[in-house]
Amino acid sequence: MVRAMILEPGCDAEVRFICPKKIDELVDGRPEFTVPHKGICIAVNEEGKIKGLPLNRSLLDDDGEILDIFAGTMVILGCNDKEEICSLTDEQVVLLLAEFGEPETPDDWVDDDVDLTREDLHHILDEVIDKLFS
Numbered sequence: 001m002v003r004a005m006i007l008e009p010g011c012d013a014e015v016r017f018i019c020p021k022k023i024d025e026l027v028d029g030r031p032e033f034t035v036p037h038k039g040i041c042i043a044v045n046e047e048g049k050i051k052g053l054p055l056n057r058s059l060l061d062d063d064g065e066i067l068d069i070f071a072g073t074m075v076i077l078g079c080n081d082k083e084e085i086c087s088l089t090d091e092q093v094v095l096l097l098a099e100f101g102e103p104e105t106p107d108d109w110v111d112d113d114v115d116l117t118r119e120d121l122h123h124i125l126d127e128v129i130d131k132l133f134s
Contacts (some may be wrong), residue, residue: 001019002018002020002077002086003016003017003086003087003093004018004087004088005076005077005088006018006074006075007057007074007075007100009055009056010054010103012102012103013096013101015088015093020077023075026043026073027048027073027075028057029051029072030045031043031044031046032044032045035053035079036059039078039079039080039092040076040079040092040096041058041077041083042075043076044071044072044073044075045073048072049129051071052071053072055069056069056104057103058070058104058108060124069125074100076096077086078092089119106121131133
């Protein structure tokens with residue numbers, strides 16, 4: 001069992017102990033892992049956007065620009081130098097709660113001077129996905 005942070009779309013973050021072999025059940029499919037920061041990995045459903053899973057939270061760069069918006073449930077875990085899964089530390093939990101603790105909405109992902117609806121955002125994401133996979 002490892003300590004992980006579970007992020008469901010539209011819900012506050014939850015920290016709990018999970019079995020790493022059950023990550024596929026938590027993300028409802030084959031997990032894809034991203035290592036955004038040293039010592040942290042994020043698991044999501046690798047087909048989450050293609051399947052139209054609800055958008056969840058964004059990953060920002062050091063300048064606050066959006067690198068990606070994850071779809072479906074996110075599982076955040078610790079990882080060692082060999083990128084093997086391990087428990088989150090207390091310090092990581094505190095930092096991650098500050099970054100991902102509260103749910104995000106499409107309004108969080110657009111500039112205030114841009115007038116996009118949820119449908120517009122989904123249309124843009126669909127176009128990007130089509131370009132990536134065609």
